[in-house]
Amino acid sequence: MRIRASVAAVTGALALSALAVPAAHADGTSAYRTEAVKIVKGTHAAAGKQGIKGVRGDMPYDLNVSFSNFKVAKAIKVGTTNHVATTVTYTMTHGADVDITADDFLSGPYLYKGAFDTPDNMLFGDLPATCRVVTNTTATCTGKVDIYPDFGDLWNSDAGAWKGGAIAIAYNGQDEEDPDLSQVGLADKGGLGSTLVQRYSRQTVNASPEPVKKGKTITVTGALTRASWDDSRYFGYTKQSVKLQFMKKGGSAYTTLKTVKTDSKGNLKTTVKASADGYFRYSFAGTSTTPAIDSTADFVDVK
Incomplete structure (x- = not known):
């Protein structure tokens, strides 16, 4: 698994920090990717389920959220300098005890290359998805995956097949920059869709x-x-x-x-x-x- 200068290529751990700071730096690298390096200490796979360890050594609990109807472009063409953004839509289903309208509840799509537990690379959006409540347990979400080739998001070996995933996180009033992860809920699911990331x-x-x-x-x-x-x-x-x-x-x-x-x-x-x-x-x-x-x-x- 690679760690880039501008993107921490980690699994669900990156996704957790990814949504912690929904903003983009002027250099094209979103702030959450920087935060990921600061707050994520590592990743591990146990019994086929992704887990993370944070600053305090705690683990987030499993959030009662699932994802379906993931739709992304069949192919994404990326050149050498231009920022590329591709739109992703999906359905989010959640337990009645999960308040997706809370200010500190965030969800978003991502793409990953290779195995889910140990991806070669991951791509996220600069901002979390926008989710529209449909029923008291479902919502439809629209988000973007942002790619900055001139800031090291991709290497030539990344060209080809990628898979899609989605994440949801409930901070439950925790400080998003330094949370007690045991009080944070996390749902992270891969294998939701597929696409090609191609060299223009x-x-x-x-x-x-x-x-x-x-x-x-x-x-x-x-x-x-x-x-x-x-x-x-x-x-x-x-x-x-x-x-x-x-x-x-x-x-x-x-x-x-x-x-x-x-x-x-x-x-x-x-x-x-x-x-x-x-x-x-x-x-x-x-x-x-x-x-x-x-x-x-x-x-x-x-x-």
Whole structure:
């Protein structure tokens, strides 16, 4: 399990502190992630159930709250610098003895990579979810997961499949910065949903010469690149199959002419015979770690 400079990659323990300070620093790192490092001493898994130890060595009690109907985007595309926020909705069911309208009751979604008890990484929202009371024991909640790639939230190895979880915490009048954890209720559940966190992709195309005589050779070049979260740059996506497509002027759909593989630097190059005025593009189908993308069209005038 990793500990980042800006994100403490812990389990339910991080979630507890995550909701303790619902605010965001100017550098993009939410305050709760900083607080997590201060108040969480460690995590442990016992009998398959997550527990935490706090500053006073106490344990929070199990809060009578469960989660269902967790919905998150199928894929989340993250570049190198821009803050990305994805909306999550879920249903929260609770015992009649749990006051979810209390000022110090908080709930929120999160995403985690790897095993629930020992995740490789976790992503939370800058603020807790907003929950709307439906009945005296149910509420519908809407929250966000915020991602800041330029502040170390992700590494390249994090790309791919993630799972969703949710948390609820009742402070019961405790000081949120230094609570007696034995008086705090905590519900933390993983495996509620799934998504892909993907490295943002870029695709270019250039067909030349322009114009060209009918029957002559057109050379179509391009490059497929994707975000590197390790160093905040874009690099070529190597050895990937990309379709060269063409649409005649006045047409409404592209036709695949051939499939080309990117080289060791992510570059593409192939040739075709000029037949008619039209548009060329490269189309990448995507992978679990990198989203599908089509280049913009490049028009060639055939004389």
